[in-house]
Amino acid sequence: MLEKDEHEMNPAEHLSVPFGDLRRQAATLQADLAAAAQRVIQSGWYVLGSEVAAFEQEFAAACGVAHCVGVASGADALYLALAALGIGAGDEVITVANACTYQADAIIQTGALPVLVDIDPTTHTLDPAQLAQAITPRTRAIMPVHLYGRLADMTAITAIAEQAGIPVIEDAAQAHGAWRTDAAGNPRYAGAWGTLAGFSFYPTKNLGAVGDGGAVVTNDASLAEQLRRLRQYGWDRKYVVSAHGGRNSRLDELQAALLRVMLPHLPHRNATRRQLAAQYQAGLAATPLGLPPDEAGHVYHLYVVVAESHTEREQLREYLRQHGIGCDVHYPMPAHLQPIYSAWRSANQPWLRPQGAGSLPHTEQLAQRILSLPLYPELTPAEMDRVIAVVRGFYSG
Numbered sequence: 001m002l003e004k005d006e007h008e009m010n011p012a013e014h015l016s017v018p019f020g021d022l023r024r025q026a027a028t029l030q031a032d033l034a035a036a037a038q039r040v041i042q043s044g045w046y047v048l049g050s051e052v053a054a055f056e057q058e059f060a061a062a063c064g065v066a067h068c069v070g071v072a073s074g075a076d077a078l079y080l081a082l083a084a085l086g087i088g089a090g091d092e093v094i095t096v097a098n099a100c101t102y103q104a105d106a107i108i109q110t111g112a113l114p115v116l117v118d119i120d121p122t123t124h125t126l127d128p129a130q131l132a133q134a135i136t137p138r139t140r141a142i143m144p145v146h147l148y149g150r151l152a153d154m155t156a157i158t159a160i161a162e163q164a165g166i167p168v169i170e171d172a173a174q175a176h177g178a179w180r181t182d183a184a185g186n187p188r189y190a191g192a193w194g195t196l197a198g199f200s201f202y203p204t205k206n207l208g209a210v211g212d213g214g215a216v217v218t219n220d221a222s223l224a225e226q227l228r229r230l231r232q233y234g235w236d237r238k239y240v241v242s243a244h245g246g247r248n249s250r251l252d253e254l255q256a257a258l259l260r261v262m263l264p265h266l267p268h269r270n271a272t273r274r275q276l277a278a279q280y281q282a283g284l285a286a287t288p289l290g291l292p293p294d295e296a297g298h299v300y301h302l303y304v305v306v307a308e309s310h311t312e313r314e315q316l317r318e319y320l321r322q323h324g325i326g327c328d329v330h331y332p333m334p335a336h337l338q339p340i341y342s343a344w345r346s347a348n349q350p351w352l353r354p355q356g357a358g359s360l361p362h363t364e365q366l367a368q369r370i371l372s373l374p375l376y377p378e379l380t381p382a383e384m385d386r387v388i389a390v391v392r393g394f395y396s397g
């Protein structure tokens with residue numbers, strides 16, 4: 001019976017680890033969140049009031065920019081940033097295909113054409129060399145994505161953009177608090193590199209609300225003014241429409257108040273994510289998995305490993321599932337292979353470019369081989385050990 005007793009004394013052997021668990025963050029901030037919610041409910045002012053104004057100031061300061069405009073979601077933030085620049089039919093916007101369809105959809109909504117370029121296979125972000133080749137006289141914006149919490153190569157991208165006189169819109173939905181050193185040697189945050197940047201406060205993001213939310217940040221006062229019109233029907237003042245392309249996309253007071261509770265916790269929560277990533281790095285070094293190259297300003301929204309083949313990824317995924325370890329793929333289907341866009345392949349007016357398999361090799365190959373492991377600040381040491389042990393077990397078994 002000795003064996004059985006030993007088993008019972010080692011519960012970690014059977015520990016299941018969820019891919020995410022938002023209740024854990026909520027539990028640590030419970031009292032402050034409840035007080036903030038109550039403050040808003042009792043105020044009787046629920047849309048575009050003092051909480052949103054205060055959060056906008058606090059988040060702009062956290063990013064190191066002058067202006068922040070709260071909106072309803074990250075997807076809207078990207079659309080509104082494009083609309084603020086007056087981008088529309090006949091224009092082209094360069095972006096990537098490996099970060100779901102948020103970017104291409106936002107561009108299509110303006111009437112412009114998404115031009116997709118391949119990624120750097122090491123960083124999974126927009127390849128500056130591909131960017132330079134994709135610029136045409138119709139290019140009106142460049143939208144790199146700071147995927148998984150790592151800034152794209154913004155030094156190279158902004159240099160190319162400046163030379164061509166094209167604005168950059170950062171998709172910073174996965175990169176709150178991420179940074180990179182600029183040409184002058186100073187750290188510069190996600191959101192402070194482009195003409196505009198879009199953030200999402202979807203609950204699972206590094207800074208997440210208790211519902212949907214988003215923001216556009218910029219150093220340009222007139223673009224900020226235009227965004228304030230666009231997020232509210234295009235109104236210049238109440239019931240007077242002056243801006244084209246507006247919609248109802250307001251961050252609400254409740255979400256803003258809750259985000260104000262969470263924002264001061266972002267730096268130490270990001271630091272914890274980095275510590276956990278370092279543990280994975282050490283624990284998985286002996287496996288054949290490709291691990292994310294570390295960088296000081298990477299905030300590990302996701303910890304994404306790369307299997308040697310699609311078959312191996314699928315087998316590892318199933319093995320983790322059987323052992324109770326949550327995992328996911330971000331993202332399984334590149335934008336240019338989505339059925340909604342390929343259905344339009346034969347039309348004279350394509351919805352995006354390029355189309356069809358084989359056109360973006362790194363993007364397509366990585367979509368087959370990537371796997372996201374659990375990584376959030378509330379993961380316990382026992383859970384981290386368990387994930388590492390199971391992944392190692394897959395390769396040694």
Ligand SMILES: *Cc1c(COP(=O)(O)O)cnc(C)c1O
Binds near residue numbers: 076103199200
């Ligand atoms: C989450 C996300 C978005 C969209 O944000 P929502 O708030 O969900 O609309 C856009 N881009 C990237 C890279 C994201 O991860």
